[in-house]
Amino acid sequence: MPVTATRSTDARRNILDAARRIMAHKGYSAVGLNEVLAQAGVPKGSFYHYFASKDAFGEALLQNYFEQYLADMDRTLAQPGLSAAERLMAYWQAWRETQSVDDCQGQCLVVKLAAEVSDLSEPMRLALKEGTDAIIDRLERTIASGLTDGTVEIDGSPRETAQTLYDMWLGASVMAKIHRNIACLDVAMAMTRRLVQP
Incomplete structure (x- = not known):
């Protein structure tokens, strides 16, 4: 797997893992995407690169x-x-x-x-x-x-x-x-x- 694809997969996984931890405590609607991205260490604005x-x-x-x-x-x-x-x-x-x-x-x-x-x-x-x-x-x-x-x-x-x-x-x-x-x-x-x- 190319390095770029690996990084993309890792970033996507980090977003999902961070979201799971946060949403287990706060729910879905109460959590903003920026909070998830910050927790995942993924730059703002890149969310739609990973999810439609x-x-x-x-x-x-x-x-x-x-x-x-x-x-x-x-x-x-x-x-x-x-x-x-x-x-x-x-x-x-x-x-x-x-x-x-x-x-x-x-x-x-x-x-x-x-x-x-x-x-x-x-x-x-x-x-x-x-x-x-x-x-x-x-x-x-x-x-x-x-x-x-x-x-x-x-x-x-x-x-x-x-x-x-x-x-x-x-x-x-x-x-x-x-x-x-x-x-x-x-x-x-x-x-x-x-x-x-x-």
Whole structure:
């Protein structure tokens, strides 16, 4: 790869990484592009060299977030030596830990941005839909694996259960932000155990 292309890729990545850190705390609309560019160490005025529009930037931000998130999720759900139920609970434990940081303000861009950007930008809404569908797909496969190895018992289909669990944890994470404590996440963990473990 030529040096110029490498620098361009690095600058684009720096912009996305800086935006992710800032928006995890402030949201999407409250963050100006100049703040992101300054944090990324990229000159003002060069934003449109890397992104066609603010919508395209938001879409790329979410796609980048989900790429990293799904890679982490895949590692958690593929831990050797664990049953499907143990891998599934390890995923929820990791969720609880990441959503407990910063006075329960968490690190999840879905929790932080979903309601805000779904009405602002169709490309961002679709990126959220694609990313969350991919999460639910992985949960569904793990639940199905647990049915096969006998470590998971559910009422309903693996897909319905995966969707219900994800929705519950998303809601619990929002409530943890509102209450600024992890009690909602602990309730979600207890309910998850009841829903999937024999």
